[in-house]
Amino acid sequence: MDKITRVGVDLAKNVMQLHAVDCTEHVVVRRAIARERFVSWFANLEPCLVAMEACSAAHYWARKLRALGHDVRLIPPQFAAPYRKGGARVKNDAVDAEAICEAASRPHMRFVPIKTPAQQSVLVLHRMRTGFIEERTALVNRLRGLLAEFGVFLPQGIHQLRKHFVDRVEDGSNELAAPAREALMHGLAQWQALDDEIAWLDTQIARHVSDDPQAQRCMKVCGVGRLTASAAVATVIDARQFKNGRQMAAWIGLVPKQNSSGGKPRLGRITRQGNDYLRSLLYQGARSAIQAAHRHDDRLSRWIVQLQARIGYHKTLVAVANKHARILWAVLAKGEHFDPAYVCARAAAKASG
Structure with missing residues (x-):
């Protein structure tokens, strides 16, 4: 087997596609490999340039391969797509791995810096917070819409809804039945739980800022x-x-x-x-x-x-x-x-x- 100088990897959840070339750009390896054997395959390979798309788990695999001595580079997906044979109409794992390998050979290609576990951990706080805020927004809109079905209209704004929600739900003059009132109060409890989670994440983010x-x-x-x-x-x-x-x-x-x-x-x-x-x-x-x-x-x-x-x-x-x-x-x-x-x-x- 000729010496491998560059490997393009198309990452996936369970099966990774490899496309490797030598110094003359001759294709040496074109194969799929299971996730469990991914690191061991590179451990038996002499250090070379390994290119992957910057996608889910890419930073994790990049750190693993870099620890083995490989020169790992992450390519933004939009920069690798123009090198795909067949364009946007033809797409499979083998073609993607070949496009990534070709894109990595360009002298002026831009790469994504590899994040450390600490940096990714901070981003976890932000992403969890964003997800909880989206869930809270959806819940608040759902509660407001359900109340409107019974002629209970509340002022705009989350603070106004929080202020008047309990009084309007417990108001006996509206058409709300007992099961509906109970279900809405369960929604309020979930709303308060989301508020607590968001407040905890805000505290963790503030702690990161104070230490950085x-x-x-x-x-x-x-x-x-x-x-x-x-x-x-x-x-x-x-x-x-x-x-x-x-x-x-x-x-x-x-x-x-x-x-x-x-x-x-x-x-x-x-x-x-x-x-x-x-x-x-x-x-x-x-x-x-x-x-x-x-x-x-x-x-x-x-x-x-x-x-x-x-x-x-x-x-x-x-x-x-x-x-x-x-x-x-x-x-x-x-x-x-x-x-x-x-x-x-x-x-x-x-x-x-």
Whole structure:
């Protein structure tokens, strides 16, 4: 058997597909292997480049193979798809593994940094919290809709529903029967249990922020709270992988989609690519920064006020979220502290000239 220099792996729950080539790009191995034999197969292989898609369990397998001495690289799925033979109409595990192997050979391919168990553990807190919030929202909407079936209408907002729910359910003047009242009260108990779970996760996230110096520096940015700081540190593993803040903002999905050609730039809507959870947190932080901008007199706040007066609230919201992403890049990549009066050297030279 020729010496294997690169292996493309299509991960799955039970059966992994392998596609290996040698230094002349000749196919050496094309086979499926069970999950139980996956690590042992690589343990008997000389260290080489192993490429996988960044998907479920990819970081776990990457850490296992890296411990064996292999050079493991994770490829975003959208970057490997163009190398699939047959395009979008032809897809199977063998073709996917071959496409991953081919994509890894490109000299300018972008890869996903491998997360540590500690970073993934922090993201578990965020994902559990997001799931509980979605469950609570669905439960609240269900309770409100069921009450409306009996002519019991409550004011909008979760706080208003929590305030008036018990009184309206126990009101004997409505058409609710005893089994329905009991079922609704069970729904209220589940609602309170979800509130307790979310509060516990908030406490754990706050503890992570208090123990992480990078997260504490991120929190000094106006509009960046505990959730955003914790998610940014755990999601952006190494901010130095981005050349500048503009690249990080584009990775999060806070830049316009381009359809430019012939030297004529055409900018469309925001791409919404990248991490949607971190992007949503930055949007929420931008809302608070816009609301507080008129109460401050620093350079960043004046810019926000002037921008809102010129282009309106919603475009300013995206611009401020983009600005926060770039600031977070400087904080995480360079170890700098946030300064609302900061002026870059190029802007200062332009103003003085």
